[in-house]
Amino acid sequence: MNLWLEINRTSGIEKRRVSPDEGGETATADGACPGCGATPFRIAGGGKERDPRSPDDTYRSGGRCVNADCAAAVGWIYQKASTIFGLEEDERVLRGRCRVY
Numbered sequence: 001m002n003l004w005l006e007i008n009r010t011s012g013i014e015k016r017r018v019s020p021d022e023g024g025e026t027a028t029a030d031g032a033c034p035g036c037g038a039t040p041f042r043i044a045g046g047g048k049e050r051d052p053r054s055p056d057d058t059y060r061s062g063g064r065c066v067n068a069d070c071a072a073a074v075g076w077i078y079q080k081a082s083t084i085f086g087l088e089e090d091e092r093v094l095r096g097r098c099r100v101y
Contacts, residue, residue: 007075035072045077
């Protein structure tokens, strides 16, 4: 699993490395939070969807800081999934619809 955070700045997109925390509900992003300035800072995602730029193997979620008293929206959290046939086909197989190739 490959995770990263993209923060939209006026000068362009700033990428940050993300490490999952114990339990998987939150993660820790490198650098300072754009909202509260905490370094490093914890983030959580909401509203998982396929990345429109790369729908075959990447999910994205709206990221927010979960440090005390912050909750600032910080950008998009991306997850590149390990998949054999692509996200759509893997989801179909996991939901019980199998295909014979």
